[in-house]
Amino acid sequence: MIVRRLAGLLGADNEPVLRRYLWLMLVCCIVQGFTFVLVVPIIQSLLAGDARGAAWWLPLLALGTATTWLLNYAATVGGFRVAIKLLETLRHRVGDHVVSLPLGWFTPQNTGRLGLTLSQGVMDILGLPARQLTPLMRATVTPLVVVAMMTFFDWRLAAMAAVIFPGVALIYWWAGRLGRATDRAVAAAAAEAGERMVEFAQNQVVLRAYGCSDCGYALFDAALLAQSRANRRQLWLVLPPLLANSWLAQLSFLLLMAGITWLAIGGDPQHLPTLIAMLVLINRVVDPLTEVATYSAGIRMASAQMEAVETILSAEPLPLLRPLAAPPAVFDIELDQVSFSYRPGVPVLDTINLKLPANTTTALLGVSGSGKTTILQLIARFHDPSNGTVRIGGVDLRRLETAELMRIISPVFQDTYLFSGTLRENVLLGRLTASEQELEQVMKLARLDEVIERLPGGWDSPVGERGSLLSGGERQRVCIARALLKDAPIMLLDEAASGLDGENQSAVSEGLRMLHGRKTLLVITHQLEAIRNADRIVVLDHQRIVEQGNHLQLLAAKGRYAAFWQARSASAGWRLLASDRDIAPDRSHYASAS
Numbered sequence: 001m002i003v004r005r006l007a008g009l010l011g012a013d014n015e016p017v018l019r020r021y022l023w024l025m026l027v028c029c030i031v032q033g034f035t036f037v038l039v040v041p042i043i044q045s046l047l048a049g050d051a052r053g054a055a056w057w058l059p060l061l062a063l064g065t066a067t068t069w070l071l072n073y074a075a076t077v078g079g080f081r082v083a084i085k086l087l088e089t090l091r092h093r094v095g096d097h098v099v100s101l102p103l104g105w106f107t108p109q110n111t112g113r114l115g116l117t118l119s120q121g122v123m124d125i126l127g128l129p130a131r132q133l134t135p136l137m138r139a140t141v142t143p144l145v146v147v148a149m150m151t152f153f154d155w156r157l158a159a160m161a162a163v164i165f166p167g168v169a170l171i172y173w174w175a176g177r178l179g180r181a182t183d184r185a186v187a188a189a190a191a192e193a194g195e196r197m198v199e200f201a202q203n204q205v206v207l208r209a210y211g212c213s214d215c216g217y218a219l220f221d222a223a224l225l226a227q228s229r230a231n232r233r234q235l236w237l238v239l240p241p242l243l244a245n246s247w248l249a250q251l252s253f254l255l256l257m258a259g260i261t262w263l264a265i266g267g268d269p270q271h272l273p274t275l276i277a278m279l280v281l282i283n284r285v286v287d288p289l290t291e292v293a294t295y296s297a298g299i300r301m302a303s304a305q306m307e308a309v310e311t312i313l314s315a316e317p318l319p320l321l322r323p324l325a326a327p328p329a330v331f332d333i334e335l336d337q338v339s340f341s342y343r344p345g346v347p348v349l350d351t352i353n354l355k356l357p358a359n360t361t362t363a364l365l366g367v368s369g370s371g372k373t374t375i376l377q378l379i380a381r382f383h384d385p386s387n388g389t390v391r392i393g394g395v396d397l398r399r400l401e402t403a404e405l406m407r408i409i410s411p412v413f414q415d416t417y418l419f420s421g422t423l424r425e426n427v428l429l430g431r432l433t434a435s436e437q438e439l440e441q442v443m444k445l446a447r448l449d450e451v452i453e454r455l456p457g458g459w460d461s462p463v464g465e466r467g468s469l470l471s472g473g474e475r476q477r478v479c480i481a482r483a484l485l486k487d488a489p490i491m492l493l494d495e496a497a498s499g500l501d502g503e504n505q506s507a508v509s510e511g512l513r514m515l516h517g518r519k520t521l522l523v524i525t526h527q528l529e530a531i532r533n534a535d536r537i538v539v540l541d542h543q544r545i546v547e548q549g550n551h552l553q554l555l556a557a558k559g560r561y562a563a564f565w566q567a568r569s570a571s572a573g574w575r576l577l578a579s580d581r582d583i584a585p586d587r588s589h590y591a592s593a594s
C-alpha cells in the first residue's frame, strides 16, 4: 500500500528507481538471512570437535558478509536516489499542478496547507525509504529467511519461531490503527491552537483597547489545553502497542528457549549441537522484531503527508472547453443567467444577467456580502459559475486558456499583495518590458509620485515583506500602478481605493476617469465621485441585481440607489444640488456642505 502510494507520487518515469531500491533491499535482506544461518554448520562442527570442518565454512561466511555489505551499500544509495527523485518530482508536480488550479482554490486554508506540505510534508516523505522502509524490511525479511532456513535444521523449532510473525503483524496493524485515530485529533488540535495564537497576536490592539486581554487569552489557553490533552492521549495510546511488541518479543524468546530445552531433554544427543547453534539464530529473529512497531509512527506520518500531497494533486483545474483559434478581439463582458454558490444550497448569486459594453465603466454597489467580489472573481475565473455563462467578447471563459484570460484582465483585489523587493520591481511586475516613461505615467495616475518623493530610495526603496514598509494606502497605490502598467483591456477593481485618504481617493478616481472610455472597467468602490461618474451602476441585493442604470436614471427611479446616494452624500459632507438630475455627470455637481 505504502509502496504503491510512493510509486504513484514518483510517477511512471521514476518508478524503476523505486523498484531497483526495493529489489536491492529485498535481496540484501535475503542474503543477510542466509549469511546468519551459516553460523549453524560452523557451530555444529566446532561442537563436534571438527575445527577444520568449521573453517571450510568461513570463506562462505566472509563472502555472505561482503555481499550483504555491498548490497546494503547499493540499496542505501538506491534509497537516497528515491529520496532525490521524490524531491525533484514532488515539488515540481505540486508546483505545476497548483499553477493550473483556479484562483479560487487559493484560500488561506489551502495556501497554509500547501506551504506546510511543500516544506515539512515533502521532508517526511523523503525520509521514508531510508528511515522507515529500510529498517522495516531488515526487521522482517531477514528474520523470515532465518526462520525458513531453520526448517532444514529443526522444523519444530522453526514452527515455534514462525508463530511470532502473525503476532508482530497484528501489533503493527494495531499501532497504525490507534495512531491514525489520534493523529487526526492531534493535527486538528494543533491547527486550532495555531489559529488561536495568530488571532490572539493579531487582535492585541483590540483586546488591550477594550481591557479584554483575558477574553482572547482564554480562547488561546483553551486551545493549548486541548492540544496538550490530544498529545497526551496520543502518547498513552501509542504506548500499549510498543509495550506489547517488546513483551511479545521477550515472550517469544522465552518460548523458543523453552522449546530448545524441551527438544534437548527428550531428544537425540547428536542433535544437541544443532539446538545450541539455533540459540544464536533465535537472537537474529527476535531482536529485530522488537523494533517493528516503532516504525509504524514514521510510516504513518509519511503516509499522512502523502495523502496531503495527493489531495492537492487531486484538486481539479478548471476545465478548458474546445480552445479558441483566436483570442477575443472585443472586450465587453457578459454574465448570462449566472448563478453561483460556494457551498451547496447556499446561493451567493442567483440568475445574474449583466452586459458591460467594451470601454465603459461600471460601478458595483450592494451591501456587504451581496456578492460584488464574487462577480469580479467569476470574471477573473477564480471559479466557474454553478449555472450560466460568463463571456468576454462573446467568448465563453471556459474556452480561454488561463494565460490568455490573464493577459486581458488586470485585477486589483482587496487583499493587495506585494513581494519583498523594491517599489520599481513591484510595479514592473505589471509589465516587465515597460519603459521608464510608462512607469512615470502610471506613477502619476496612481498618485505614487508623492510616495516615491518621500522615500529616501525613491523608486528603488524596498517595500518589505508583503509590503510591510508601506502604509495600507501606499500598498494599494502600488497595486493600482501595477494594474495600470499592465494595460490590459479589462480592469477589475475591488475596493481599490478604500485604504486611501480623501485627497488621494479623489486623485485615484481622477486617474480612473482618465481610463474612462479606454478600458472596460468594473469597480467596487465607496467613492461617491467614482460611482457617480460611472457609465452604469449596478445594485446587488439578495443575490440578484435589483437596479441598474446611470447615476441620473437611478436617482430618478427613487429606489435603493437614490436612498443610498442621499444617505452617503449627506454623511460625506456633500449635498445634492437641486439641478442634479438635469446636468450631465461632472465634478461641479457637488458642493461642499460646509
Ligand SMILES: Nc1ncnc2c1ncn2[C@@H]1O[C@H](COP(=O)(O)OP(=O)(O)OP(=O)(O)O)[C@@H](O)[C@H]1O
Residues within 6 Å of the ligand: 107, 342, 343, 348, 366, 367, 368, 369, 370, 371, 372, 373, 374, 375
Ligand atoms: N471562499 C468563500 N467560501 C464560502 N463563502 C464565501 C467565500 N467567499 C465569500 N463567501 C460568501 O459569499 C457571499 C458573498 O461574498 P462577497 O465577498 O462576494 O460579497 P461582497 O458583496 O463583495 O462583500 P463585501 O462588500 O463585504 O466585500 C458572502 O455571504 C460571503 O460570506
